C-alpha cells in the first residue's frame with residue numbers, strides 16, 4: 001500500500017501507526033506516480049494517535065524524535081521510507097537501534113542523518129553573507145537538505161549583535177535572527193539593498209582568493225570534491241571575474257569552467 | 260559596527276597574500292574561545308570556508324604584515340636579495356580586513372605572519388600590536404594564529420600568546436646543517452627554544468588558573484621537505500619528538516616548490532606523493548598509536564608503493580589476519596583500510612551480532628585492502644601473501660593517480676581523507 005502524507009512529524013507518526021501491520025508499506029510526502037491497480041491512502045493526521053505513538057517510541061529511545069526531525073529534513077527522495085523503516089525497527093526491538101549498523105534500516109537512517117549533519121557543517125563554512133544598507137546581513141542559500149533554521153545558532157553565537165537572514169531560496173523560506181529572537185518565515189523573493197561598500201569587500205575577497213591559490217599545484221577535482229559546484233552559486237569567489245560587479249548573484253554555469 | 264577601520268588597498272592585499280601563500284598551515288581547529296561581546300568565537304573542530312583551485316582549504320585569512328625581509332633564506336620568495344614588490348600593512352588594514360571578511364563568513368579568523376622587517380623584535384612587536392588591537396579595540400573573538408619570529412625577545416612572544424589561539428615557530432628545515440646552509444640567519448636554537456618556553460609558560464598559566472587565554476589551540480610548526488637531503492625516517496623522528504616532548508599540536512610538511520633559483524636548491528618541486536606519505540605517517544603517529552621506530556628506520560624513506568600502514572602490515576604478516584569480532588580497537592586500527600570511523604562502527608555493531616563479510620560490506624567498510632588482513636566470523640577472503648603485495652601495489656597506483664595532497668588541510672577534512680588509511 002502507498003501512503004501519502006504531508007511530511008509533518010504528526011502525520012508521519014499517524015502513518016507509522018496506520019501502516020504498522022502492512023508488510024510492504026511505501027510512504028511518501030512527494031509526488032509519486034501510481035501504477036495502475038496499486039492501492040493508496042492519504043494519511044489524515046490524527047493528533048491523539050500521534051501523541052500516543054510518540055510517547056511509546058520515546059519510551060524505547062528517548063532521543064528518537066531528534067532523529068525523526070533530522071531525517072524528515074533530508075533532501076533524499078526516499079527519506080520517508082528510510083524514516084519509516086527506522087521507526088519500525090525501533091518499535092520491533094523496543095530499544096535504541098542507532099548503533100545496530102548491521103541492520104539495513106539502522107544503517108540507512110544513520111547515513112541519511114549523517115548527510116544532513118555533514119551539510120550543516122559544510123554550510124557553517126560555505127554560507128556567504130551580504131552586508132545590507134541597514135546593517136543586517138543577508139545570506140541566500142540553496143542546500144540539499146532543509147536546514148536553514150539549523151544554521152542560525154552557529155552564527156548567532158558568534159555575531160550576537162548583528163541581525164541576519166538566512167534565506168533558502170529553493171524552499172522559499174528564511175530563518176531570521178532579529179538581534180534577539182530567531183524565527184522561520186516564508187519568503188519568496190527578498191529585496192535587498194546592499195551596503196555601499198559591499199561590492200568592494202567582495203572584490204577584495206576575490207582578489208584574496210585568487211592570490212592565495214598556487215596555480216602550479218592545480219587540483220580542480222579535489223576542489224570540487226570538497227566544495228561541490230552546486231554550492232558555488234552564492235559564493236562571490238566562484239563567480240566568473242568578467243561577470244562584473246552588477247552581476248554578483250548570477251550562478252556560474254559549471255560547463256563553462258575549464259576542466 | 261563598533262570600529263571604523265579603513266579598507267586595505269587591493270595591491271597591498273595581493274602582495275601580502277602572494278607572499279604568504281606557501282605557508283601550509285591554515286587550520287582553525289582546537290580553540291573553543293567564546294564570544295564575549297563584539298564578534299566571533301572559536302569552532303573547535305575547525306571550519307573550511309572555501310577551497311582554492313589547488314585543492315587547499317581556506318579557513319583563515321593568511322597574510323603577512325610585511326614581506327620586506329632583512330633575512331635571506333635561500334628557498335624563500337621574500338628573501339632580501341629577491342627582486343619582488345614589497346609592502347607593509349598597517350594594523351588597521353589587517354583588523355578591518357578580518358572584521359569585514361569574518362562577518363561575511365569568508366573566514367574563520369586570521370593567520371598572521373610576517374617577514375623579518377627591520378628587526379626581529381620590531382616585527383614581533385608589530386604582530387603583537389595587531390592582535391592586541393584586534394582583540395581589545397575591534398572586539399574580535401574569532402581564531403587567531405600568529406607566527407613567532409625567531410630571535411625575538413620572549414617577553415614580546417609571551418604577551419602575544421595572551422591574545423592568540425595558536426602560535427607557530429617554523430622549524431623550516433629538518434636538520435641543523437640544512438638550516439645553516441639555506442637559512443643562514445636562523446638556527447635551531449632560535450626556533451626550538453621559544454617553543455619550549457611557550458610550552459612552559461602555558462603550563463604556568465594553566466596551573467595558576469589565570470583569567471583569559473594562553474594559546475588555547477597550542478603550537479604548531481612546519482618544515483619544507485625536498486629542499487634538503489634528509490630522509491623520511493629522520494623527519495618523522497623529529498616530528499615524533501615535537502609531538503611528544505614539545506607538546507605540539509601539528510607538524511606541517513610542505514613539499515618544496517622552487518620559487519627562487521639558487522645553486523644550493525633543487526630545480527624541481529618535491530613530489531606531492533612524498534608529502535602525502537609523510538602526512539599519512541604523521542597521522543599514524545598521532546592517532547593510531549604507532550611509533551616512528553615501527554614505521555621505518557632513521558635512514559629510510561617511506562615506501563612510494565604502499566601507504567605507511569599497509570607497508571607496516573606487510574612487514575608484520577605474522578600478526579594477521581585478525582578476527583573482527585574479537586580484535587581490540589588498537590589492532591583494528593592497524594588493519595590497512597580500516598580507519599578510525601570504520602573501527603568504531605565495527606566495535607558498535609559487533610555488540611549486537613556476529614559480524615560477517617556481508618555485514619562489513621553493508622556497513623561500507625572498504626574491504627579492498629582490509630580483506631587480506633581480517634577474518635569475519637572465522638572466514639577469510641584474502642589472497643596469499645605474495646598475491647597480496649601485488650594486489651595492494653596495484654590499488655595504490657590508482658590512488659596515486661589522483662595525487663591526493665593533504666598539505667594545509669583542515670583537521671576535519673583531513674580525517675575524512677586519511678581516516679580510512
Ligand code: SF4
Nearest residue numbers: 328330332335338374
Ligand atoms: S625570514 Fe626567511 S623565510 Fe621568513 S620571510 Fe624572511 S627570507 Fe623568507
